[in-house]
Amino acid sequence: MCQHAPMMADHNAGRRAVARPRAIVAAMEGGSIGLVVSVHDVAPSTLPEVRWLLARLDELEVAPRVLKVIPRASETEDVRRHPDLIALLGEEVARGSEIVLHGLTHRLPPGAVLGGRAVDRLRARCFAGSAAEFLGLDDEAALEAVIEAGTIMEQAGFDAFGFCAPAWLARPSLSAILRRCGFRYACWFGSIEDLRAGRRLRAPAWGYMGVGGAVEGLVGLEGWFVRSVWYPVAGGPVRVFLHPQGAPRSRACAATLRAIERLRRSLRPTTYLELLDGWRG
Numbered sequence: 274m275c276q277h278a279p280m281m282a283d284h285n286a287g288r289r290a291v292a293r294p295r296a297i298v299a300a301m302e303g304g305s306i307g308l309v310v311s312v313h314d315v316a317p318s319t320l321p322e323v324r325w326l327l328a329r330l331d332e333l334e335v336a337p338r339v340l341k342v343i344p345r346a347s348e349t350e351d352v353r354r355h356p357d358l359i360a361l362l363g364e365e366v367a368r369g370s371e372i373v374l375h376g377l378t379h380r381l382p383p384g385a386v387l388g389g390r391a392v393d394r395l396r397a398r399c400f401a402g403s404a405a406e407f408l409g410l411d412d413e414a415a416l417e418a419v420i421e422a423g424t425i426m427e428q429a430g431f432d433a434f435g436f437c438a439p440a441w442l443a444r445p446s447l448s449a450i451l452r453r454c455g456f457r458y459a460c461w462f463g464s465i466e467d468l469r470a471g472r473r474l475r476a477p478a479w480g481y482m483g484v485g486g487a488v489e490g491l492v493g494l495e496g497w498f499v500r501s502v503w504y505p506v507a508g509g510p511v512r513v514f515l516h517p518q519g520a521p522r523s524r525a526c527a528a529t530l531r532a533i534e535r536l537r538r539s540l541r542p543t544t545y546l547e548l549l550d551g552w553r554g
C-alpha cells in the first residue's frame with residue numbers, strides 16, 4: 274500500500290461515474306454543462322503570475338477552478354516552505370477549488386531516458402522540452418515520486434484526488450501506480466481517466482501553453498477546432514488550461530481568457546471531482 278491514500282471511498286459512490294454524450298449535449302443546450310478551468314504549474318516561482326490569472330478568473334466569475342500544483346519544483350521550491358503559497362491554496366480550497374498534483378518536480382531527471390509509447394516520446398521531443406518528468410521515470414521511480422508528491426501536499430495541509438503528469442505525458446503504467454496510491458483520477462490531454470471506474474471521459478483540453486511561438490499557434494488552432502467542431506458534435510465537458518508563464522503579457526493568453534468569458538455566459542464552473550461524480554444542476 275502507498276503511504277499516500279486520499280480518503281475517497283464514500284465520495285458520492287452511488288453517482289454515475291462518467292457522463293454520457295447525450296446527457297452532456299442536453300446539459301450543454303440547457304446551459305448547465307461544466308466548465309473546468311485549470312491553472313497549471315502552480316509553484317513558488319510562478320506565484321505572481323498565478324495570482325494574476327486567478328484575479329482575471331475572478332473578474333470572469335470562474336470559480337471554483339482547478340490548481341495544478343508542483344510540489345517540489347526545486348529544493349528551494351518545496352511547497353511546505355512557502356506559507357504565502359499555502360495561504361493562497363487554502364483560500365482557493367475554501368472557495369471550492371480543487372488541487373491536482375502536477376508531478377513532483379516537473380522536470381525530466383538528469384540523464385533520464387524517455388520511455389513509454391513512441392508517440393508520447395515524439396510529443397515530448399516536439400513540445401514538452403524538459404517537462405516530461407514521468408516519461409523519464411521507471412515504475413519504481415514513478416511510484417516514489419507520486420508518494421513524495423502526495424506526502425508534501427499532505428504535510429502542507431491539502432488532499433489531492435487527481436494527478437496530472439507534467440505535459441500530460443507518462444508511461445502507460447502510471448495509471449496503475451496512481452490507482453494503487455488511492456488517486457481518484459488522472460488528467461490527460463484528451464481525457465479524464467476515472468481510475469476507480471476504469472473508464473475515460475473523452476474531453477480534449479485547450480488553452481494557453483505559456484511557451485509562445487509556433488506552439489502557441491498550434492494550440493490556438495487546436496482550441497478553435499475543439500470549440501467549433503468537437504463540442505457541436507460530441508458535447509462537453511469544456512476543459513481549458515492556463516499556464517502562468519508570461520500570461521500577463523501574452524496575446525495568446527488574452528485570447529484564451531476572452532474565449533473563457535464567452536463560454537462562461539452559458540457554462541457553470543466546476544472541478545474534476547464534480548465532473549466525475551455526475552452532473553449537478
Ligand SMILES: [Zn+2]
Pocket residue numbers: 313314375379404439440
Ligand atoms: Zn505543467
